[in-house]
Amino acid sequence: MWSSSVALRRLQRIAGTPLNVAGGLTSSVQRKMSTLPRVFVTRQIPPEGLKILRDSGQVNFELWDSDDVPVPRKELLEKVRGVDALLCVLTEKVDAELLEAAGPKLKVVSTMSVGFDHLSLEELKRRGIRVGYTPDVLTDAVAELTVALLLTTSRRLIEATHEAKTGGWGTWRTLWLCGHELANSTVGILGLGRIGVAIAERLAPFKVKKFIYADVAPRPELAASINAEYVSLDELAERSDFLAACCALTPETKEICNRRLFSKMKNTSIFINTSRGGVVNQEDLYEALATGQIAGAGLDVTVPEPLPTTHPLFTLKNCVILPHIASASYTTRNAMSALAANNLLLGLQGEPMIRELKL
Numbered sequence: 001m002w003s004s005s006v007a008l009r010r011l012q013r014i015a016g017t018p019l020n021v022a023g024g025l026t027s028s029v030q031r032k033m034s035t036l037p038r039v040f041v042t043r044q045i046p047p048e049g050l051k052i053l054r055d056s057g058q059v060n061f062e063l064w065d066s067d068d069v070p071v072p073r074k075e076l077l078e079k080v081r082g083v084d085a086l087l088c089v090l091t092e093k094v095d096a097e098l099l100e101a102a103g104p105k106l107k108v109v110s111t112m113s114v115g116f117d118h119l120s121l122e123e124l125k126r127r128g129i130r131v132g133y134t135p136d137v138l139t140d141a142v143a144e145l146t147v148a149l150l151l152t153t154s155r156r157l158i159e160a161t162h163e164a165k166t167g168g169w170g171t172w173r174t175l176w177l178c179g180h181e182l183a184n185s186t187v188g189i190l191g192l193g194r195i196g197v198a199i200a201e202r203l204a205p206f207k208v209k210k211f212i213y214a215d216v217a218p219r220p221e222l223a224a225s226i227n228a229e230y231v232s233l234d235e236l237a238e239r240s241d242f243l244a245a246c247c248a249l250t251p252e253t254k255e256i257c258n259r260r261l262f263s264k265m266k267n268t269s270i271f272i273n274t275s276r277g278g279v280v281n282q283e284d285l286y287e288a289l290a291t292g293q294i295a296g297a298g299l300d301v302t303v304p305e306p307l308p309t310t311h312p313l314f315t316l317k318n319c320v321i322l323p324h325i326a327s328a329s330y331t332t333r334n335a336m337s338a339l340a341a342n343n344l345l346l347g348l349q350g351e352p353m354i355r356e357l358k359l
């Protein structure tokens with residue numbers, strides 16, 4: 001647990017404004033700053049976003065100056081008191097308690113994420129707080145990682161490198177470390193949005209035979225670009241050789257990938273999740289993997305995160321687990337940071353944000 005003195009050292013006021021010779025802020029600068037909207041940034045976000053906030057001269061922002069340790073909840077509740085805007089990441093729960101602590105001045109919440117299941121949208125809406133998020137800029141990186149995870153899982157790359165390094169590599173063997181190939185396969189997408197389409201576009205050159213998708217409603221425009229067929233959830237499970245969960249976590253999708261779904265999948269099928277851990281019932285997934293009901297799973301997201309190293313899923317050879325890195329490229333994380341900062345500034349000015357959630 002972090003002592004509060006350590007926690008306090010993590011907090012820095014970043015004003016980007018001139019200092020007087022004694023090292024303090026000049027009084028005119030101090031006066032100006034005290035009239036600027038106050039912002040709390042819950043993480044040391046990548047430099048592009050910080051630069052935008054600093055160079056704007058429009059906000060007086062305080063930063064939780066760490067990327068390794070999230071701001072402790074108690075500290076967060078204190079730091080948001082009286083702020084006009086909050087820039088957060090997906091580890092912060094923005095719920096009624098936090099909004100109460102922030103008080104009536106809070107007008108904008110900008111999250112550096114495409115997912116928004118950490119935000120209580122009803123509470124935000126009720127209070128008239130506008131919400132920015134960061135879709136689109138991460139689509140390429142997430143799609144790329146999803147393909148990497150799918151191939152890693154289906155072609156058993158983690159097992160293979162382990163065998164090569166630890167002496168398991170004997171003579172060339174006819175069925176050793178065989179996996180499942182994409183050529184002539186059916187790929188199912190659960191939740192067809194920008195990311196699902198981008199994944200399909202990248203998989204098509206691997207000679208996928210058919211794309212199918214399930215969603216709350218058909219998405220003909222998106223589906224047309226990848227020639228995907230709309231099917232029921234049951235059909236998605238039954239027909240997919242590779243099933244990729246790409247849906248947002250909502251009350252409707254919570255644990256939608258459960259025993260029922262896995263039991264309908266082929267025992268040669270691979271399940272991939274780069275959306276949110278909460279869309280999967282992990283006990284049911286463990287069972288499906290351990291009993292050979294499905295061939296393998298690649299997960300970039302789990303519940304909780306981090307997944308404890310003692311978790312049963314880590315004992316399975318046919319389960320590849322990544323530490324939530326789908327959008328983790330330098331370019332993308334900087335673009336997310338910049339977009340989150342710009343959304344916040346625009347929101348404070350009463351302008352339309354570049355990417356704003358409709359509440």
Ligand SMILES: O=CC(=O)O
Pocket residue numbers: 090112113114115116138327
């Ligand atoms: O998971 C990552 C995000 O929501 O941006």
